[in-house]
Amino acid sequence: MRGLGNRQQFVATVEKALAGGINHIETAAAYGESEVYLGELLKEYNRSDIYLTSKVCPTENSAQFIQGLDRSLQRLQVDYLDCFAIHGINTSEHWQWLQQLWPAIERAQQQGKFKHLGFSTHGSLPLVQEVVASGKFAFVNLHYYWFNQHLAPAIASAYGHDMGIFIISPADKGGQLYTPTVTLQNLCQPFTPLGLTYRFLLSDARITTLSLGPAIPQELNEPLSLGDHLEPLSEQEQRILQNLLDHQKQALGTDACHQCYQCLPCPEEINIPEILRLRNLAVAFDMQSFGQYRYQMLENAGHWFPGKKGDRCTDCGDCLPRCPHNLAIPELLRDTHQRLRGKSRRRLWQD
Known part of the structure; x- marks a missing residue:
């Protein structure tokens, strides 16, 4: 999402991620030409080696919504998504729309267009907890960072419902930590603000996925070095x-x-x-x-x-x-x- 301005840079970043062991790529129909770029790039890889997620915004019209899903599959040049997310259950109205979409969504899943259903949200804590409690979803994409822990109860609720918990862009939305302030850098020594943020999330066994959101290949260096550090936070x-x-x-x-x-x-x-x-x-x-x-x-x-x-x-x-x-x-x-x-x-x- 952050590297869409330059196609060559986009390709180089994804290729470095895959070479470094990352096996989950998340995009969305709304992210410019991301699906198109990925579709062309992923033809060079074994489909079964990559977990692919895309997202489509909710609509009132079920035919229009499924057309959005089909368009994502076409742009990505794949037959199925490993994970499919409703992109932005942000308001009660969006949640009401979903009540009309269930038959079409369930039919699409039965047809093999996606394996697991989830949702992303920028909504209020009560709304997120209501959607989680519905039992309709296998995973949720949330804003939760050291600098913003307001949705901590939603983390607990999702974990209690055995859902995958996907953290949205801790580097960018969590504080623009690819370019931290000098004050923050000094306070976090001997660690980096970004590294400490990743460790805060990786040490939480309830959290299953972090979105890295690199714009350039170099921004993968630090997260790739930390990906296996799942142990509890050290005393330091x-x-x-x-x-x-x-x-x-x-x-x-x-x-x-x-x-x-x-x-x-x-x-x-x-x-x-x-x-x-x-x-x-x-x-x-x-x-x-x-x-x-x-x-x-x-x-x-x-x-x-x-x-x-x-x-x-x-x-x-x-x-x-x-x-x-x-x-x-x-x-x-x-x-x-x-x-x-x-x-x-x-x-x-x-x-």
Whole structure:
């Protein structure tokens, strides 16, 4: 997804991944020409050696949805997918659409178009837990990182339902850790921020798959060196993660958002917890660039990154009595907006 601008670079990255022992490739119909590039490349490999996942966005129309699946198979030049995911059960409406799609999905699976059904989500914790509890899916793709553990209960729920747990892009969505800030690098010594993030996830036996998301071949070096390190976190690793928490606490003081989500719902539909999480990272770890990258998606990415920006606050005060830490939320929202505002970003699948 990150390396789609250059076809030669894309091919070189995938070839290095396969040569390094990676055997699971995940893409989506919405990721530009990724399926086309992969289809041409994978003809050179034994299909049975590779686990292939693709994703199609939910629709209200079952025929249109299955056409999307068939188009993915055609573009990938394969007869079946090992794993097929509903791309983005992000809202209750998406989940309602799925109720009408079940017969068509089950028929496609019976026809051998895919082996295992899963879903990806950018939705709320209650929605994710509801979908997991349905028992309809074999795996789930989640945003869960050391810097964002809000979906930890969903990890536990999915594990309890014997689901495969796929972590979405810990390097990029987890903090743009291919290019970490100097502050973060210094705090993580002798490890790298990226390496420590991978170890945090790999040491969790409930998690089965990490999406690496490299844009260039060189970005595979560190994850390939860590892929077999599944042992529990060492005392040194635990100590550094605790030091990160201590540093964040000291840097933020009484302005730290603890991510309890009790401030929601906001009458202006401001995504208060996410905005204040990005402020936490920008203030404590100088992750200004990452904060801008995510903040600028608000109001520009629809249900993929819902909510309004901080400057929409009207000082209604509705959130204030609900905050157990007595944060001055309106002031912090305006402060974050000043820190992180910038040019809006386009999603990969937008025109």
